[in-house]
Amino acid sequence: MNLVLEAKNINKHFYKPKDFHVLKDISFGVHEGEFASIMGKSGSGKSTLLYILSTMDTDYTGELFLNQELVSGKSHQELSRIRNKHIGFVFQFHYLLSEFSVLENVMLPAKKLAEKSNAEIAKDAQEKLEMLHIGHLAHQRASRISGGEKQRVAIARALINNPTILMGDEPTGNLDSHNSENVFNIFKSLKEEQGLSLLVVTHDEDFAKRTDRIIQMEDGMIVDQ
Numbered sequence: 001m002n003l004v005l006e007a008k009n010i011n012k013h014f015y016k017p018k019d020f021h022v023l024k025d026i027s028f029g030v031h032e033g034e035f036a037s038i039m040g041k042s043g044s045g046k047s048t049l050l051y052i053l054s055t056m057d058t059d060y061t062g063e064l065f066l067n068q069e070l071v072s073g074k075s076h077q078e079l080s081r082i083r084n085k086h087i088g089f090v091f092q093f094h095y096l097l098s099e100f101s102v103l104e105n106v107m108l109p110a111k112k113l114a115e116k117s118n119a120e121i122a123k124d125a126q127e128k129l130e131m132l133h134i135g136h137l138a139h140q141r142a143s144r145i146s147g148g149e150k151q152r153v154a155i156a157r158a159l160i161n162n163p164t165i166l167m168g169d170e171p172t173g174n175l176d177s178h179n180s181e182n183v184f185n186i187f188k189s190l191k192e193e194q195g196l197s198l199l200v201v202t203h204d205e206d207f208a209k210r211t212d213r214i215i216q217m218e219d220g221m222i223v224d225q
């Protein structure tokens with residue numbers, strides 16, 4: 001099975017207020033169609049690692065491959081394009097633009113990529129919303145929908161460019177148990193029905209236990225996977 005993401009000997013330091021070796025020789029991979037989770041105590045380095053894996057942070061040593069292509073060392077411009085095309089990201093907070101409609105929010109990453117006409121992008125966005133059972137909300141303002149709906153819109157937006165991998169940093173952290181369960185089920189069906197690869201940082205043990213693999217972090221190291 002192909003690796004969609006591979007980290008080799010990733011090390012990172014923070015130098016302020018003093019030298020702190022936050023990630024210590026991290027190596028692991030995510031296979032095509034795998035749903036993996038990262039767990040670990042607060043401060044163990046999970047978010048720091050995810051920001052490197054998603055190419056948002058380039059200040060580290062080691063090698064990062066996406067779809068078997070070495071991405072470390074590339075320019076910010078190249079990384080921005082790779083990230084937009086290959087990585088979908090869902091955060092704890094939805095970061096929707098509240099004055100825009102749901103549909104416009106979902107369309108944004110595809111407009112940035114500029115590979116399709118606006119009409120095609122709108123059609124794709126509507127399809128993603130239908131898939132997540134919120135098609136009827138397309139023309140609502142993003143500020144006028146519930147928290148659980150906002151997170152589903154954020155997932156639709158993360159999927160609009162048909163990424164290779166979907167990453168999440170505590171994507172259920174702000175949701176009640178019912179909406180968390182919804183998000184888990186959406187992720188699971190994306191894996192099962194579309195073969196999507198997923199990598200999710202979570203504190204929710206119940207969520208992690210039901211993923212294919214738990215990557216356990218402690219003190220900047222992977223101690224179990």
Ligand SMILES: Nc1ncnc2c1ncn2[C@@H]1O[C@H](COP(=O)(O)OP(=O)(O)OP(=O)(O)O)[C@@H](O)[C@H]1O
Nearest residue numbers: 014016017022040041042043044045046047048049
């Ligand atoms: N910009 C920074 N400068 C210095 N130290 C930082 C910086 N960002 C994070 N840290 C420290 O690095 C360590 C790892 O932080 P990180 O946010 O990756 O942990 P985490 O496992 O995601 O924690 P949580 O579960 O609380 O989100 C922590 O000790 C944190 O205080």
